Amino acid sequence: MSRQDNIDLLNRYFTLMQEGAWEAVEAMYHDDIVIHMAGTTPASGRLAGKAAVTDTLIAEQVHGALVPEAIRFASRWKIMCADEVRVVAIMEGGGPTTAGDRYDQTYCEIFRFQDGKIIEMHAFFDTALAERALFHNPLTQPRAHGVARMEY
Numbered sequence: 001m002s003r004q005d006n007i008d009l010l011n012r013y014f015t016l017m018q019e020g021a022w023e024a025v026e027a028m029y030h031d032d033i034v035i036h037m038a039g040t041t042p043a044s045g046r047l048a049g050k051a052a053v054t055d056t057l058i059a060e061q062v063h064g065a066l067v068p069e070a071i072r073f074a075s076r077w078k079i080m081c082a083d084e085v086r087v088v089a090i091m092e093g094g095g096p097t098t099a100g101d102r103y104d105q106t107y108c109e110i111f112r113f114q115d116g117k118i119i120e121m122h123a124f125f126d127t128a129l130a131e132r133a134l135f136h137n138p139l140t141q142p143r144a145h146g147v148a149r150m151e152y
Contacts, residue, residue: 003082006113010079010087013118017074017093022063026054030117039127042135065134066103070095080108087111094133103133 016024037044043061073093080088088110094103112120131137
């Protein structure tokens with residue numbers, strides 16, 4: 001695929017996320033997808049195969065902790081760089097948790113494509129936020145959010 005094809009594919013992916021069209025998002029994953037999640041959270045590590053990604057990571061660990069009708073991923077994103085194989089992007093999203101917390105996350109993601117689908121992704125994110133909001137593991141010394149929003 002061309003660089004522009006990859007950019008267009010990823011923009012479509014984020015647009016579908018923004019719309020909450022999760023079945024269409026999942027259809028963009030290659031059957032042999034591998035996702036590498038940063039950190040040491042319960043969601044961290046290597047997940048291989050479409051079922052592990054869609055059922056375990058997305059449905060159980062992330063969406064399972066959020067209020068379904070209030071989830072809003074890809075509220076903002078930016079393609080940082082791209083070539084014929086990979087695209088690097090920053091994306092924001094989240095929503096309220098079922099426990100009454102907020103999960104408003106920023107992700108830096110590196111995507112690799114094969115056969116017009118996402119076959120690999122590396123995700124870097126605020127693991128302390130994920131621990132607290134998704135996995136009920138509070139920080140011993142909570143910190144306030146930064147004053148100014150991160151620019152990209």
